[in-house]
Amino acid sequence: GASTSTGVLLSGVRSITVKRCRFEETLGAESVGISVAEGSEEIRIEGCRFDRPMAEQLEVRGAGTVEIRSNEFTSFNGRHAVMVRGASAANVLVADNEFRSGTPSRGAVEFAGGAGGSRVVNNVFAGISGKGDPFGILSYRGGGLRVENNVFFGIKGAGVQLNEMSQFGEYRNNIFMMCGRGIDLHGGVRAGSATTGSVVDYNLFSANGADVVGYEAILLDGKAVGQVTSGGYAHWAQKSVAMGYVKPEYAKD
Secondary structure, three states, rough: OOOOOOOEEEEOEEEEEEEEOOOOOOOOOOOEEEOOOOOEEEEEEEOOOEOOOOOOOEEEOOOOOEEEEEEEEOOOOOOOOEHHHOOOOEEEEEEEOOOEEOOOEEEEEEEEEEOOOOOEOEEEEEEEEOOOOEEEEEEEOOOOOOEEEEEEEEEEEEEEOOOOOOOEEEEEOOOOEOOOEEOOOOOHHHHOOOOOOOEEEOEEEEEOOOOOOOOOOOEEEEEEEEEEEEEEEEEEOOEHHHHHHHHHHHOOO
């Protein structure tokens, strides 16, 4: 195919599943792997391997009710691994995917101008670097996005970034390790825009050699079940010690 080609184009279709696909070297650096275009609904992309450098490995352009599940994204050295754009792009689920070893000019997943009712859950973002300030997830002029139970490791920029004019969302139970920034509100708190009505809680931020000080998440089997109230380095025990509260169902004598 030509360098500007699209591997799979879904336009104006309904109830389609694309499973276990992989892309040939003939798709060039300015190509799109899979494009789910406006008018499409109830689309499922599952078990695919996106390992070719492309402008967008997967894009959703104004389509609704799209499920992106259990895929592997590597070598996303163009703009994004997944790009969701358009005000009508809503109810997009990005779940159980792996995003690793990419050097994008933008980042792994971006929601631009839409995202209403969309969720990003149970994904792994690891080893994302590049010349700019690449992110794990970016919301740009969107709202209603829920980001939950993801792991961000080795992200050069922010794990999650909310740009100006992004609206409310929920960001819970995520783990951020060795990231340039964890959740970057990009001035939204002061401007009163990016976080209006947002919920940001039970996230764990970790760095090498850091001690517990308070307000960190308490994890059980990778799930946040409570919050630290105070803590610090215990010299006799030679480890970081914390006190906190957990949900009643997890409390034991």
